[in-house]
Amino acid sequence: MTPLELHRNRLAHSMPHEAEVLLSLVAEYGPVSIMEVMGLAQQEQIGSPATIHKYLQHVRDAELVIEITSDTDHRTIQLDVSNRGIRYLKSLS
Numbered sequence: 001m002t003p004l005e006l007h008r009n010r011l012a013h014s015m016p017h018e019a020e021v022l023l024s025l026v027a028e029y030g031p032v033s034i035m036e037v038m039g040l041a042q043q044e045q046i047g048s049p050a051t052i053h054k055y056l057q058h059v060r061d062a063e064l065v066i067e068i069t070s071d072t073d074h075r076t077i078q079l080d081v082s083n084r085g086i087r088y089l090k091s092l093s
Contacts, residue, residue, distance in 0.1 A: 015062065018046050019055040020092065023064050023085055031068055031080040064088055 015023075025040045026032060032040070034056070041052040059065055064085035070076040081089070 015064075015088070016055060016058065018051070019058045021046060022052070022055050023059050023081065023089065026059075026065055026079050027081045027085070027089055030065075031078040033076065033078050037079060059085075 021044060022037065022041055025037060025044070029036070029040060037056060038049060038052055041047075041056075042049070046052055046055070060067075060079075062084075063082055065079045066082045068078045068080060070078075
């Protein structure tokens with residue numbers, strides 16, 4: 001296992017509850033835009049937009065989600081659960 005893979009595994013194992021909720025939202029509604037995730041997270045009262053962004057970055061850094069760019073507009077990014085994210089969610093059950 002490479003140092004980067006070890007780091008990502010550590011990130012996934014130290015996942016805050018709020019980040020797990022974000023991952024669950026992406027799994028339930030995905031693929032979704034980052035703005036849609038922010039809106040869903042605010043409905044769940046996870047925290048301020050800055051807090052949500054911090055936890056979303058944690059999920060992205062751990063590679064629990066994948067980024068999908070639009071073929072027509074490369075500024076548009078959608079998030080979906082990665083295979084690693086699916087395994088992580090299954091481990092929570």
